[in-house]
């Protein structure tokens with residue numbers, strides 16, 4: 652992979668009291684790739700991606716998006732900059748419809764003279780766009796865009812969360828354990844969706860403990876250990892047991908894979 656990283660971090664530090672969650676952590680996401688981030692429990696993966704998507708403010712270090720330094724103070728700021736995150740808990744509102752969930756926090760409103768938040772919601776536009784986005788991503792097994800999210804299967808919910816991220820993420824999609832709660836068939840659909848998003852040119856950061864999934868879709872694997880990037884490996888050159896041995900410290904990665 653070459654070129655300028657879409658998203659880059661240098662020397663990120665984050666402490667929670669005495670716990671060092673990030674210890675001079677570096678990160679590089681290249682254009683068009685699926686980058687998996689793996690590591691043992693507590694290695695700092697979630698803290699790293701939360702720093703990248705504005706959910707955690709690092710104590711020090713720099714983050715660059717398309718070569719420009721950014722200081723996200725909230726996930727909303729990161730979203731506005733084109734970074735969409737699919738959180739482990741999905742951040743969907745179960746009682747709301749699929750269309751309403753797709754537009755949660757960025758509702759379309761009808762033109763009018765009163766203040767932005769008093770204007771009436773443009774439901775038909777939101778429904779039309781939501782339907783188009785889901786169709787584009789091959790997710791229209793969902794029959795009714797007005798169906799509430801609580802009536803969907805786990806895989807379909809994940810699909811809505813991914814569709815929302817893919818539809819609005821203009822630069823990066825971050826996915827935290829997207830298949831953790833899913834069955835075999837539903838996981839498969841989500842992996843296919845990820846490859847679809849990649850084909851559309853959007854790079855993805857995937858945090859996962861599921862090695863077969865990581866090895867199936869990742870172009871590169873960032874191994875996080877003790878709060879920092881230990882190595883970056885090409886999944887075609889290593890086995891799953893190598894990756895697990897590197898992330899647990901049972902084996903030291905070869906020089907070429909070691910991060911600077």
Ligand SMILES: Nc1ncnc2c1ncn2[C@@H]1O[C@H](COP(=O)(O)OP(=O)(O)OP(=O)(O)O)[C@@H](O)[C@H]1O
Pocket residue numbers: 667670671672690691692693694695696697698699
């Ligand atoms: N809000 C917080 N308050 C206190 N400690 C925290 C907080 N968030 C994370 N930590 C600590 O920071 C360290 C890194 O946690 P993090 O969740 O980033 O690891 P992880 O690699 O994502 O782990 P897992 O795979 O178990 O989800 C852990 O020791 C964790 O207990």
